[in-house]
Amino acid sequence: MREPDFSIDGWCLEDGEAYHADAPETFWIPERQQRESLQPGDIAKLIFRISVDNGNENAAVERMWVLVRERISGGYLGILDNEPDAIAENDEFWIGTELSFSAKHVINIQEKDDATVALAQEEPLRRWSR
Template sequence: MMRRPTYGEDHYVLHDAEELHHLYPDTFSIPDKHRRESLEIGALVKLIFSMQVTAGSEETSVERMWVEVTSIEKGHFVGRLDNQPYGSNCVVCDQVVYFQACHVIDIYLGE
């Protein structure tokens, strides 16, 4: 069963891109819903992470990072973090990330 990441268990949470787009439609654009819901394995997507700087810390760091989709289960996605965060020592490159289409702020389409 999929679950949303939490500070307590994962040391990060993900920002809701749909909510940010709704609040700031002129300055915060996201891919259309169909594209975000139709991701395939191997796709690279950008998510906004709010991470504890150190495990258990009240201090957080916010970064936009790329995640590679590794599996899809009933509208939920599992991926592999493709960046090394600068502002956190408890979130690392290659770790598993659980997310939904509402979290996707960008989709890498290649060069």
């Protein structure tokens, strides 16, 4: 399954492992084993690069939470659990949008509870192309 692509989707995910490698003392990420063993209902923080139309910049970077829905080959399917600040509400990319991601994108984790496990079973606002 393809990852989000800036030129196709208008947004993409940044590589958290690369950020950590560039600044290991100041940019902490969870251990790889934790990032590779997420379960439905866990919540992962990812770094998003989002296309914006403002005269000075063509992209904004935001850290947002994604609710893990399921494990897939090479990663996860999740649901965006934040409202992006950089863009206005829309049907293409907003809270409830499904997306794919992998362990390299995860920069923080909140463990699941009964409420998040139930949320992970709900239908997303917009499904990711499979």
